[in-house]
Amino acid sequence: MKILIVPAAGRGSRLGYDKPKFLYPICGKPLIDHVLNLHCRFVDEAVVVVSGDAFELAQEYFRNAELPIRLVVQDNPTGMLDAILEAGKAVREIHPDRIWITWCDQIAIQTETLDRMKGLEEKSDPAMIVPIIRKTSPYIHFDMDDKGQICRVLQRREGDEMPDVGNNDMGLFSLSLTAFQQLENDFSSSPEIGGATGERNFLPFIPWLAGRERVMLMRGTNEMETVGVNTPDDVCQLALKLCGENY
Numbered sequence: 001m002k003i004l005i006v007p008a009a010g011r012g013s014r015l016g017y018d019k020p021k022f023l024y025p026i027c028g029k030p031l032i033d034h035v036l037n038l039h040c041r042f043v044d045e046a047v048v049v050v051s052g053d054a055f056e057l058a059q060e061y062f063r064n065a066e067l068p069i070r071l072v073v074q075d076n077p078t079g080m081l082d083a084i085l086e087a088g089k090a091v092r093e094i095h096p097d098r099i100w101i102t103w104c105d106q107i108a109i110q111t112e113t114l115d116r117m118k119g120l121e122e123k124s125d126p127a128m129i130v131p132i133i134r135k136t137s138p139y140i141h142f143d144m145d146d147k148g149q150i151c152r153v154l155q156r157r158e159g160d161e162m163p164d165v166g167n168n169d170m171g172l173f174s175l176s177l178t179a180f181q182q183l184e185n186d187f188s189s190s191p192e193i194g195g196a197t198g199e200r201n202f203l204p205f206i207p208w209l210a211g212r213e214r215v216m217l218m219r220g221t222n223e224m225e226t227v228g229v230n231t232p233d234d235v236c237q238l239a240l241k242l243c244g245e246n247y
Contacts, residue, residue, distance in 0.1 A: 001096040004043040006035060007083035008104035009051040009074040014230060020054040022104045023061070024229065027243035031229060034107035034242075040067045042114050043100060047087040049074050079199030081191055088184050091177070099175045101202075105229035106171035108238055110221040117174055120218060127213035129174040130206060132167045133220045140203065141166030142217070150210040150217070153203045159196040167217070169203070170225040179209060 008022035017024050022032040036046060045068040050058045052075045062069040072086045084101060091099060098121055102109070117129055130150075132142065141163055143152040154160040175183070183205055192204035209215055220226070224241050227234055 001094065002043045002098045002100065003091070003094055003096045004036075004039050004046040004100045004102065005049070005084055005087045005091075006032070006046060006102060006104050007049045007074070007080055008032060009049055009054070009077065009083055010104070011051075015232065015235065020050065020057065021229075022048070022050070022054075022058075024105075026107065026229065026235060026239055031105050031107055035102060035104055036065070036067055038107070038109060038111065039100065039102070039114070042118060044068070044096075045070065045094065047072060047090045048104075049083045049086050051075070051077075079194070079197070080202040081188065081200040081205070084202055085184060085188055088180075091180055091184075096177060099177065099180050101173045101175065103171040103228055106225075107229065108222070108224045108227055108241060109170060109172055110225060113170075113172070113218075113221045113225060117172075117218060120216060121174060124214075124216070125176065126216045127176050127179040128206065128209055128215045129218055130215065131170050131172050131218045131220045131225075133170060133223050133226050134165065135168050135223050135226065136165050138162060138166030138168040139226070140169045142169070142206070150207045150215055152207050155194070155201070155203065157197060158194045158201075168226045170220050171228055172225075173206075179213060182209065182212070 010021040012021040012024045023030045047070045049072050052073050058071050070090050074083045074086050139156045141154040142150045145151040156162050187205050191200050194201050
């Protein structure tokens with residue numbers, strides 16, 4: 001049994017959109033449809049985290065979804081860690097073997113990447129798998145120690161000094177049930193707070209877990225997989241890549 005957690009409580013204000021961000025349309029369909037269509041053959045159920053004021057709209061939108069959807073609410077925008085933790089009750093009820101997490105705007109992930117991540121799970125069942133792309137001007141970077149283990153995460157949005165070339169994540173993660181329980185019960189009690197945003201961040205959990213369990217980095221397929229839909233420029237890039245249209 002595998003579930004997908006999709007934090008989707010953000011607003012579309014930076015995109016000039018007056019509805020929940022997960023409904024922002026690219027190539028004729030909302031972001032959340034791109035995400036669920038991509039993942040539906042890999043997972044058995046999705047837990048979508050929405051804001052309180054979007055709950056009724058989301059209920060209606062997902063009423064006839066092909067993939068079973070559970071909706072949970074994040075009332076306060078305190079960070080991605082708290083968004084993911086809102087799915088904890090569903091995780092405890094479903095008791096899946098693995099939990100995938102992806103952001104609602106990561107629509108350029110390739111099926112090839114998901115196939116390889118699934119294969120790594122079946123082969124070695126690590127505590128966590130983190131797909132990355134080696135790229136210039138990274139937004140996120142994972143530092144490695146002399147044993148090749150993740151020891152630190154740097155985030156441009158938090159004001160960290162970034163390398164010219166780095167190991168950028170793609171907003172996609174695979175966790176064992178035990179790793180999720182460690183996130184919920186141990187790490188979340190004293191998480192790292194973002195220096196610029198003041199948010200409770202999820203990404204510092206990765207080096208924290210790597211100091212205790214086996215965390216595997218996995219190369220992604222294409223640099224475009226690292227692009228989320230945050231600005232009009234992102235929209236133009238992804239629309240051109242995914243459907244050959246200029247916005």
